[in-house]
Amino acid sequence: METTIRRSRLAFTPKTAWGLADQALASATSIALTVVVAREVDIVALGAFAIANTLYMIILSFSRTVVSEPLLVRFSHVSEGEHRRGTRQSTGLALLIGVGGGVLLLAARPLYGGPVAEAVVPLAIFLPGLLLKDAWRFAFIAADRPGQAIVNDLVWAVGQVAGVGWVVASGRPTLSGLVTAWAASAAVAALVGSAQARLLPAPLKARGWIVSHRDLLPAYLVEFLARIGGRNLALLAIGGVNGLPALGAIRAAEVVYGPLNVVLQAGNLVAIPQAVGALKRSAATLRATVTAQSAALTVMAACYAVLTLILPDGLGRALLGGSWDQARAVLLPTALIYTGVAAMTGAVVGLRALGDNRRSPAVRLLLVPLTIGCGVAGGQLYGAVGAVAGLGLANLAGAALWIWQFRSALRPPTDQSPEETRWNSSNTGDGIAGSSFRSPPSR
Template identity: 40%
Template structure:
């Protein structure tokens, strides 16, 4: 395999090394090639939305079921456990799956299989370590909250492993496999929730929710035909420490701020206030399915756009953020003006009366966060880990400060509006960093790279139930290379196509050696 040495190559997909670009006169894609690219992107995005719809709908129904089965205080305990799980999940993603999606997107060849074994092993190790800590902390705390944390510790390895399979599938454009895997989890949840409802304890619901993920984790291994490699944990972290540690801090700062806000809100206004905020978040949950579904595919798509035409990256990020914000506003209007209060009472029970007051600020908060996530996708695609980290740290501090200051002034309602202001400021910082990061990236490209606008051909989806092949990638479709001028790489491309050697895009040919990171001052290490 060719070494991936440049920043653009690190964030690109393996498709750039294995799939010949179509030869188009003047180096620009035709209308048919553009429409083919749009259809291919729409297909991948649709699987991301479908998978996240299943995942978020499942989470929504679990939250509703627990809210109706427990009182407000017990639901607040469940919410604290849920937020804690979110922090640990982001630790796993920062060290395991985020580097995988950045550096190993493309076709499911041997390189991807090796990387998935290591990243899933990393998730399993982190789940076991975090689970042990959760059990110890739960035993020390005692009571209902302590028992809930013990339950989380028991099921955490399965939860993190199942999540790692989802990202592995999306890294190679196989969102249909993640979709099926989440359907399996949803089906396994049904008997677990029914059994837990007979005990009416928070820990019982936690065990049912997390325990059912073990079924999906086993199915994920069968789909990928890959076993996790926990022994490769240190190797994986070492190979990707230039990205992993920064993504770890970035992810944990975001989820950690949410957790600290929940803890602070509980200390200031009581556990019932935490349940109130969680209830409002459940109301906005169907839209969050769209937001999170796009996040699964936004970084790989942004990396593809960056590789083909860097100047279009800000447009993609703006469209991404604007579309999410518009969808959030429409869903908020549905909640305010269309949905009867009786439905809210049915789903949330006693939590509805207070949670309904938070619909407007929660909707505004998600709209602001949409622009932040749009810029964040661009920063990830650029491989600008330091700029991305800076933006997320500032956003996390603002989120925590705004949430706690608002809680001190007006309880759950004040906390929600404090978060709105914080998200607006955080989005501004993220776009500022994206502008500077793209300027740095364009400054390191030659004129040919800046004008590059090639479009790789789309490939049909594999059947959702077909296991991922155990051999290398599918053969690249044939293409007839056109002769080019010396230095433009066309002659080299023809030779590579004739011999079956992997093609190296223009950016990779210009910069196949270690390149210093203009932000951190340290070289960015390539992955094999």
């Protein structure tokens, strides 16, 4: 017991910090691109860039759902040979998703055209490189080599600085040129990632990846659809009740919280390998590990919220221009949203490590009507501030629900015999009976 406690106290390791630092670097380059685009193009082109970026984030989230999450769950803390096989298959699937997504975006070009096409076409062309580069990052994290992930992100950052800087220095920067420089530098980083791993993606083996993880993927996809659909439906409902100014205020506040949001969203993935390793030691270590993860991220969210509240008006207007006043009004309730995300991270990661495919989708689906209802009710009562506060309260309630489900998953089933309970307790360190966690299947 003493050994377990000592390990638990060290659950939030320096390598986890390196993983979060990698995500911070990635978010910094993304935000820097948005700032450059906002300064160099007109408002119409900026709106077109926002559409292209939204499409990219949806496709990226889908790729992470079917590629990176199963890799982190099944191929962390395994032999090098097993990890290499899984990495070749997963990166091959990421490449195929990029090709398929790019083809769809190009095929839909007649539907948007104009400035949107100027941003979406280069995104579509370089989408395979963008998704492959992201897949390499999480492959390195699963291999417990976050330093290589940071090096790869530095390659992308340097490429962006050189490419975007050249476009700006040309004197006539265009939206197409800026997006091309950003996306092409990701393709370069993807090639460097292959050299770092000394592996080539195996697109022809992507089907084997899907078959091997068919027990995980349906539940993961349900969660993906619930995340994407729930958020967008809530915003549409709030817009219908409170109008476009309320949505503008919410979007402006999200820009202020952008760096924190990227770190929190990626924190789920970064923390999974550590949780998987903790479960292999004992359930008590897993519980302590995910508690430490949530606590650290919650403290980070609280500190970031304080910084936003004391942000000078001059800096706020430099960042958001005339939208700063609207954003400032909802910064405090927006803090509730991100505090809830931080608080639930440990439980979400814990259920991933346990391989629980039943509780996580159920929680996601329950949160959809809760989020919509709280957001709309708050908006009807107190306008934009109330709408954001409602979304924040829904997130806090969701965090409590996630934590309850994780703790329930740690309890042994009540229908076990005393002999079965003792056997499971001796094998997990704290009595996780019936966990669906398993080692990677042989291929």
